[in-house]
Amino acid sequence: MKKLINSPETVVKEALEGMAAMHPELIRVDLENQIIVRADAPVRGKVGVVSGGGSGHEPMHGGFVGRGMLDAACPGAIFTSPVPDQILAAMRAVNGGAGVFQIIKNYTGDVLNFEMAAELAQAEGIEVASVITNDDVAVEDSLYTAGRRGVGVTVLLEKIVGGLAESGASLEQVAALAKRVNEQGRSMGMALTSCTVPAKGTPTFDLGEDEMEIGIGIHGEPGRRRVKLAPAADIVEMLANPIIEDLGLKAGERVLAFVNGMGGTPLIELYIVARELARILKGRNITIARSLVGSYITSLEMAGCSITLLRVDDEMLRYWDAPVLTPALRWGI
Amino acid sequence: MKKLINSPETVVKEALEGMAAMHPELIRVDLENQIIVRADAPVRGKVGVVSGGGSGHEPMHGGFVGRGMLDAACPGAIFTSPVPDQILAAMRAVNGGAGVFQIIKNYTGDVLNFEMAAELAQAEGIEVASVITNDDVAVEDSLYTAGRRGVGVTVLLEKIVGGLAESGASLEQVAALAKRVNEQGRSMGMALTSCTVPAKGTPTFDLGEDEMEIGIGIHGEPGRRRVKLAPAADIVEMLANPIIEDLGLKAGERVLAFVNGMGGTPLIELYIVARELARILKGRNITIARSLVGSYITSLEMAGCSITLLRVDDEMLRYWDAPVLTPALRWGI
Known part of the structure; x- marks a missing residue:
């Protein structure tokens, strides 16, 4: 550790x-x-x-x-x-x-x-x-x-x-x-690496060098599935599409788009994730009214990201x- | 990678x-x-x-x-x-x-x-x-x-x-x-892990599980020395004291204290570094006039930190x- x-x-x-x-x-x-x-x-x-x-x-x-x-x-x-x-x-x-x-x-x-x-x-x-x-x-x-x-x-x-x-x-x-x-609002996250809880001293879970966990929790608890490492474009599809569908987002709607780092992922990678998210939203004619990109809800030093979309109204935007x-x-x- | x-x-x-x-x-x-x-x-x-x-x-x-x-x-x-x-x-x-x-x-x-x-x-x-x-x-x-x-x-x-x-x-x-x-202003950094340049695909340098690099550069270039992993209190002494001495900081002076993450280190650890830095400065009767804590000048996903102290005057504080x-x-x- x-x-x-x-x-x-x-x-x-x-x-x-x-x-x-x-x-x-x-x-x-x-x-x-x-x-x-x-x-x-x-x-x-x-x-x-x-x-x-x-x-x-x-x-x-x-x-x-x-x-x-x-x-x-x-x-x-x-x-x-x-x-x-x-x-x-x-x-x-x-x-x-x-x-x-x-x-x-x-x-x-x-x-x-x-x-x-x-x-x-x-x-x-x-x-x-x-x-x-x-x-x-x-x-x-x-x-x-x-x-x-x-x-x-x-x-x-x-x-x-x-x-x-x-x-x-x-x-x-x-x-x-x-x-x-x-x-x-809806979210989904993924991990490239585990975090290590200090009192335990060893990684919470093991991921192979070519694996990632889709749907990870913020304590490293299991997600939807463990799959082979993929390009950022595919990863963002795996995260954003379930969110969009669950939220029932339709063409013409506005969202606050939040790209979050899990703690060990550098900002340059989060902006690549943001690019892919913007592309998907644009393809569905959903407008990014506001954005937040950075590590704000983390899991110690875990590498990975999460995406949150919030369907916003004028009162939410005001505050x-x-x-x-x-x-x-x-x-x- | x-x-x-x-x-x-x-x-x-x-x-x-x-x-x-x-x-x-x-x-x-x-x-x-x-x-x-x-x-x-x-x-x-x-x-x-x-x-x-x-x-x-x-x-x-x-x-x-x-x-x-x-x-x-x-x-x-x-x-x-x-x-x-x-x-x-x-x-x-x-x-x-x-x-x-x-x-x-x-x-x-x-x-x-x-x-x-x-x-x-x-x-x-x-x-x-x-x-x-x-x-x-x-x-x-x-x-x-x-x-x-x-x-x-x-x-x-x-x-x-x-x-x-x-x-x-x-x-x-x-x-x-x-x-x-x-x-x-003066700075010094350290690394717990290497970064990996995407085009190369392998870590820039190797550090043992019980080693760290003191005085690391922001491209992973070598620092002052490679030593055994130590508690945060000791690490911050190794970084802060050379800065304070080189700057000739004296009792009664004011600084802007900047605790920077290298990209892969979570905020909770940076605040432990900040605690140790505040303790050292207090012991020398140097006042923290302003502070900045976070990952602002990074080395991809390197784990580690740097400390910067800036002796501030009123014009610097105003801007x-x-x-x-x-x-x-x-x-x-």
Whole structure:
């Protein structure tokens, strides 16, 4: 295992300390509760937006904490759900009196623990609503999930819903937009190589030198099928066509196109993937209204990519374009 | 070789097509000349800022084209200098009548070809000035360079000088600030794994499972020494201390701290590196005035990192903070 770490046990804590040291103007880190909170939280009268999940997917979620996106993130151990007390601490820290909105990726542990934290928060008088993202078209159930997994749409949803919450919207309005974004987005990923969880020290799975995994999960859990390595053009067909069909995208529609790197894939390759995606969309007369290209929801150092398409409406575009100031995404401020 | 590409011959061209498809509001790509130009170029009365170099270091430089940073970038083949005609085409495309400023990394081929392009441009009546970045403290000469290599400072310089040029400064003012930024910045990098140039198909160098290369170049060229893998804390000492000493940083001074990923290293590890760097700087009573953490000057899929420290003054901070709108760096717009 070749990693820039000190020891497998301290990876998450030390990365949080690094974030705190580098972005003091944007975020505060509460190491005892293992949460990241925007520097000016709680914002009075604003819905507090909270997300979280296992670590190892950076910048998601901690890198998205700040003005116009998340109010707090609670990172668990690597690929492990945050615990209810941790989530509750995050909810308390961002409760400005207008309620707290939870963004939960559909993994069994995450869903259970966020629900438990919601009950505890409600018992304290905090109003709570939530969305469970489940955009991965690759598999119906998986090692970590009943139903579809929550992946790339989560990033887009956190930006769009965070923008709406920043504008002073109510908890009901935030929940309604979140539901719509999740319904209108689909994703699928693939891997060229495995990731290695630090505490384990060996690759999560083995792939031959001429093999790739189509439909991979963000913890390296199995996808749809293992096939021979193929040109980028063919790989993107394998990812994009199931998304387009599942979403029922038709000629003349508009999407936000998100080409995501899994952590170990360089940007030059992601732009080749983007080229192939643009070609497929153009062939179907679907317009790319906005785009995002980079490694935003990762699986440690896994090489590979995922594609997310979100069918956008004017409200989504307005809050996608709205100012954001976080460690990993920023514009307009 | 496991890469998301179609063929080794088309990597650069297809990545440029992907950039054009994803960022039409920011940039134009001229495929015939293989240059990337900001969408509204040439901007009348503004100094045109041009950079370039071998591909394989993305997002540098093409990802930095846009308002407040570069007016154009000319990417060569992978790890290969752009040719004079290509650089000249970029200079012509951004000449708004106030002269063109070249930002050149110190590699022999780059320096020669940019100089030749400058002569051709001057013969056409375009005023030209330039800076050659040479911030790498690792080695004095290398496989590609006489003198020190130009690395991480280039990214910071492109942002700061781009901000000044956007404000309407003269070519002389731009050149003066560029000179100062280059003088006040130093870098050093390391690798855990090699990169693989697509046309070659095999790793550029071999590193044992328990080895790393300290002082690596951004083309995988040899560094200071090959040593046993060590904890992040020790690695950062090996990188940061030579930088601090070479720069003569003293207690009470301020820096812009840049922790850069080499392409295959995930963000969670870069934040552990950032933690160690912050600890070392704090121990010397050096203040982190600004920071940048991410993969901005890369070596294809190499795993590793580099550290850059820039001793900042108020003018540098003003133009670092100034609005920027490019595919890879954006804020304030």
